[in-house]
Amino acid sequence: xxxxxxxRVTDLSIAAxxxxxxxxxxxxxxxxxxxxxxxxxxxxxxxxTSQRGNRFGMAGMLIAVVTTLVTNFPWIDPNNCPQxxxxxxxxxxxxPCGTVYGPDWATGLEILAAIAIGGAVGWxxxxxxxxxxxxxxxxxxxxxxxxxxxxxxxxxxxxPGAFGILGLDGNILAVSRVEMALGxxxxxxxxxxxxxxxxxxxxNMSGAPILLPGRHVINLGTLVAILGATALYALSNDxxxxxxxxxxxxLAAAFVIGFLLIIPIGGADMPVVVSMLNSYxxxxxxxxxxxxxxxxxxxxxxxxxxxGAILSYIMxxxxxxxxxxxxxxxxxADAAVAGEAREQRPYxxxxxxxxxxxxxxxxxxxxxxxxxxxxxxxxxxxxEMTDVLEEKGVEVKFAIHPVAGRMPGHMNVLLxxxxxxxxxxxxxxxxxxEFAQADVAFIIGANDVVNPAAKTDKTSxxxxxxxxxxxxxxxxxxxxxxxxxxxxAGVDNDxxxxxxxxxxxxxxxxxxxxxxxxxD
Amino acid sequence: MDFISILSIFVLAxxxxxYVVWSVTPALHxxxxxxxNAISSVIVVGALIAAAAAxxxxxxxxGLLAVALASVNIFGGFAVTARMLAMYKKKxxxxxxxxxxx
Numbered sequence: 001x002x003x004x005x006x007x008r009v010t011d012l013s014i015a016a017x018x019x020x021x022x023x024x025x026x027x028x029x030x031x032x033x034x035x036x037x038x039x040x041x042x043x044x045x046x047x048x049t050s051q052r053g054n055r056f057g058m059a060g061m062l063i064a065v066v067t068t069l070v071t072n073f074p075w076i077d078p079n080n081c082p083q084x085x086x087x088x089x090x091x092x093x094x095x096p097c098g099t100v101y102g103p104d105w106a107t108g109l110e111i112l113a114a115i116a117i118g119g120a121v122g123w124x125x126x127x128x129x130x131x132x133x134x135x136x137x138x139x140x141x142x143x144x145x146x147x148x149x150x151x152x153x154x155x156x157x158x159x160p161g162a163f164g165i166l167g168l169d170g171n172i173l174a175v176s177r178v179e180m181a182l183g184x185x186x187x188x189x190x191x192x193x194x195x196x197x198x199x200x201x202x203x204n205m206s207g208a209p210i211l212l213p214g215r216h217v218i219n220l221g222t223l224v225a226i227l228g229a230t231a232l233y234a235l236s237n238d239x240x241x242x243x244x245x246x247x248x249x250x251l252a253a254a255f256v257i258g259f260l261l262i263i264p265i266g267g268a269d270m271p272v273v274v275s276m277l278n279s280y281x282x283x284x285x286x287x288x289x290x291x292x293x294x295x296x297x298x299x300x301x302x303x304x305x306x307x308g309a310i311l312s313y314i315m316x317x318x319x320x321x322x323x324x325x326x327x328x329x330x331x332x333a334d335a336a337v338a339g340e341a342r343e344q345r346p347y348x349x350x351x352x353x354x355x356x357x358x359x360x361x362x363x364x365x366x367x368x369x370x371x372x373x374x375x376x377x378x379x380x381x382x383x384e385m386t387d388v389l390e391e392k393g394v395e396v397k398f399a400i401h402p403v404a405g406r407m408p409g410h411m412n413v414l415l416x417x418x419x420x421x422x423x424x425x426x427x428x429x430x431x432x433x434e435f436a437q438a439d440v441a442f443i444i445g446a447n448d449v450v451n452p453a454a455k456t457d458k459t460s461x462x463x464x465x466x467x468x469x470x471x472x473x474x475x476x477x478x479x480x481x482x483x484x485x486x487x488x489a490g491v492d493n494d495x496x497x498x499x500x501x502x503x504x505x506x507x508x509x510x511x512x513x514x515x516x517x518x519x520d
Numbered sequence: 521m522d523f524i525s526i527l528s529i530f531v532l533a534x535x536x537x538x539y540v541v542w543s544v545t546p547a548l549h550x551x552x553x554x555x556x557n558a559i560s561s562v563i564v565v566g567a568l569i570a571a572a573a574a575x576x577x578x579x580x581x582x583g584l585l586a587v588a589l590a591s592v593n594i595f596g597g598f599a600v601t602a603r604m605l606a607m608y609k610k611k612x613x614x615x616x617x618x619x620x621x622x
Binding site for chain 2: 033037040041042045047050051053054058060061064065068069072073075076104108110111115116118119120121122125126129134137138141142145147148149151152154155156158159161162163274275278281285286288289290291293294296297298300301302303305307308310314400402407408410416417422423424425427
């Protein structure tokens with residue numbers, strides 16, 4: 001960073017003080033935005049209040065953006081014009097100022113154009129995206145938040161006066177350097193991590209874990225290097241932005257570590273990864289909120305950070321895996337080995353007509369959908385089957401495992417899209433006791449979440465994971481493409497071989513459609 | 521505001537977040553992620569400041585780029601959340617199904 005001329009230092013520190021001596025109305029507006037964001041999440045406690053909550057969120061964002069635009073509208077000030085940039089003797093001047101003092105409408109229009117372009121892109125994507133692709137979309141959106149955080153941190157580094165983080169000596173304040181460096185680093189990790197998560201979820205990259213030799217040492221070393229560089233940067237006493245190269249170095253290291261952290265994590269753990277990156281994007285926003293002393297950003301960062309952390313915890317608990325072991329990665333790498341060791345055991349198969357007959361006779365049917373249902377796009381056919389059964393007086397309920405699908409709550413959205421009423425969809429702990437009274441457990445596209453080995457076999461990789469007690473149901477239908485494949489965890493499933501199990505070996509959508517046709 | 525006041529807001533907001541998020545029904549966890557995604561784009565505040573500030577053309581252009589990226593997220597995040605939430609419907613005909621716990 002260049003050393004600032006003495007007269008500018010004074011100007012900028014006054015500007016810094018002014019930026020942080022907050023106008024109470026502005027502070028209140030940001031606080032209101034923060035409160036509206038809390039209400040937006042609060043609304044999600046029930047589907048009935050959720051849409052109103054979402055509107056609170058939009059209102060909060062509108063307030064935050066308008067407040068910022070009004071208080072920071074680009075301004076032409078002949079006393080605070082950019083210095084000419086000199087390169088190799090030639091002088092390039094960025095000088096919109098002239099001698100006029102007043103609003104800089106050109107820049108204002110550029111900002112509105114940026115909002116319009118970004119907004120249009122986002123809106124079109126949101127309208128067109130398939131609900132099955134929601135995990136990829138969320139990962140892609142996380143990467144944008146991460147990148148935006150990095151860009152803001154770099155902009156603050158390049159133009160600290162505008163962010164009001166210069167001390168009286170013309171250096172960036174030490175505490176602001178830490179916040180800025182952390183914001184940039186977390187943003188960079190969010191960005192590169194989310195790009196990898198997106199590629200894995202979208203199928204651009206194999207879901208199999210990529211295990212580098214000595215990866216734990218490399219990762220820990222890089223993390224320590226980032227923290228060390230942050231500390232050195234904060235303590236350095238170079239003028240301007242401090243020892244600038246440290247900032248760039250830690251930013252580069254953060255991009256690399258985001259990449260390294262996610263490549264060893266297998267497809268089965270992606271729900272945890274997506275939740276974790278959600279959390280990171282929040283912490284990045286919070287760190288930048290500290291830099292800007294902005295209540296809305298800090299509150300939002302804390303909310304989003306906690307949200308992602310809690311979702312990661314819920315996902316880990318639902319798989320009975322520790323967060324550390326997920327982060328360490330490698331789950332699913334030895335799946336093939338476990339799969340090969342399977343012995344051949346007898347099982348019963350049935351046709352759509354058999355299943356239709358028994359479903360009609362049942363009083364209570366519990367359907368357990370898994371990601372396979374979404375892959376086969378069977379949810380609409382399934383809803384049709386449910387409608388017919390209900391007309392015949394059969395009670396039908398849906399049972400959703402927390403890790404069903406590729407992200408938390410994914411299966412609920414897919415069922416909602418197929419117009420399955422949400423009051424018929426139940427969580428694991430709410431419905432598990434009902435299998436003993438169920439005539440039929442109908443498993444479609446799920447596998448590991450009904451595997452009794454999780455309860456009995458201590459050597460199983462999924463031991464301890466809470467599973468549905470389908471073995472208590474009088475009859476089990478298991479829709480599966482073939483007997484060859486095994487679940488994500490790569491373990492055999494005793495449910496296939498139970499006396500009351502009938503395997504329906506076919507494409508899930510085709511099978512359900514055939515069952516509907518077979519109803520008389 | 522001094523650092524301690526900001527830290528206080530942050531810590532208290534973490535607690536608010538903890539309790540609010542635990543009260544979110546698991547059925548809405550995907551919309552929760554979409555909407556947290558949208559609100560974390562409040563980073564746009566920093567982007568707008570950077571884009572509006574005179575003094576560094578490169579910071580200004582980075583700011584404008586960040587404004588565009590965050591806008592993708594704001595509009596996309598809220599729109600996709602609204603689209604998902606609109607799909608959650610109760611049964612049309614009144615049924616004696618007990619209200620799901622909040």
